[in-house]
Amino acid sequence: MRSNWRSAVAVVASGLAVTVFVAPAAPAAAQAPSVGVHHLSGEQSVAARWTPEAMRAAIPLDRLLPRADTSALTQDVRRGVSQVVQPTNSLLNDLLPMVFPEGGGEWPGGGAVEATAGRVFFTYGGRQASCSGNAVTSGNKSVVMTAGHCVKLDGAWHTDWVFVPGYDNGSAPHGTWTARATFATPQWTATEDINYDVGAAVVNPLDGRSLTDVVGGQGIAFNQDRGQDMYAFGWPAADPYDGSTMIYCSGGTFDAIISDGIGMTCDMTGGSSGGPWFLDFDEGAGTGIQNSVNSYKINLITLWMFGPYFGADAQGVYNAAQAA
Structure with missing residues (x-):
């Protein structure tokens, strides 16, 4: 079934x-198809365009897409975005939290995640948009993991792509890092298949230093057991959130309903796409092993967030990025 x-x-x-x-x-x-790659200029002038005002005004990616009615699950899933609209069956969403307590709130714990995770900004369809991402350990010390739709959507790669680790209400406490290349799984590159909504970016050095030398990097793993407890982070910028601060959810995960990914109870909204999911997360240290990203929601059950399973294709994206 x-x-x-x-x-x-x-x-x-x-x-x-x-x-x-x-x-x-x-x-x-x-x-086997190759990992998709898009080369950008990565000029520092790109970072200069992302002023505090521009970052605050950036629109969560899902808001730039046509709204679908609540019966159009295929459209929501095909796009692979965290598209959240008010369901016609609001009673369902009122009752489900009684069984699955809704997660989501401002992160109170501090630690490394406040520097490794950050907000992603780019131009999509001529508009300034936002997602989330996370710095991971890598050979080139410059890899940011995110969702595939945060680097490419509707057949076009995003431009003016930057990563702002530790973003705080327009402030870039660790700098604004320009991407010189973005990557996506072969399946996302070819058909934007939601099962493979995984992307990455390689950022340029800033002031002569590599990204993870400045902010640190979280571990990353692939082909792990399903059904484990996880923590998810992101910068949701659609109601009831405004993109100003990092939000987190935590709890058990389960097999996704309409993809081969995984799910979690989480009320993060648009703009959180691409934010990291961690296994073995240490709240005190703020460290864990990244094993998925915020990918999509479905209209009828908005209290669940879904992410792709990090298998061989996600590992291929990471390997291509760290070798670039």
């Missing part, structure tokens, strides 16, 4: 590029 529902509401495509070798009796061979 679950697989039938998923196939009815989600666009699933393999994205495989098939290469045929011309030789007697040789079978067709499938070649």
Whole structure:
């Protein structure tokens, strides 16, 4: 039943590029698709354009998309955004929190996550928009993990992409880091498949220093067991939040309803997309192992947030980014 529902509401495509070798009796061979990559200028003038006023005015990405009615789950899932609209069945959302207590609130704990996590800004469709992201340990000390739709959407890569770790109401306490390249899974690059809504950016040095030398980096892991307790962070900027501060949720996770990802009770809204999910999170130290990102919500049950499972394709994005 679950697989039938998923196939009815989600666009699933393999994205495989098939290469045929011309030789007697040789079978067709499938070649794994490459990680998508988009190179940016990364000039410091891009950072200068992201003034405190511009950052405060940036619109959560979901608000720049056409609103879908509550029956259009396929549209919501295909886009892979944290699109939240008022459901017609409000009673359902009133009753469910009694069974699944709703999570979400300003992070009170401090620690490393207040520097590694941050807000992402970019230009999409000629408008200034926002998501969230997180700095992770990497070979080049310059990798930010985020959602695939926070680097590319509707067939176009975002431009003017910057990462502001520790963003605080227009303030950039650790600087504004320009991206020189952004990456997405092959499946997101080809068809924007929600199951693979994973992206990354490699940022330029700032004042001669690499990103994680300045803010530190969280660990990252792939192919981990499902159903574990996790913490999620982000900068939601749609009601009831305004994007000014970091919000978090925590609790048990479960298999997603309409994708192959994972879910969590969380009331974060648009703008939180791309924010990190952590395993083994230490509240005192503010450290954990990143294992997903905020990806999407569905209209009928807005108290749940969903993220992609970090498998081999997500690992491929990370590997390509840290080698760039």
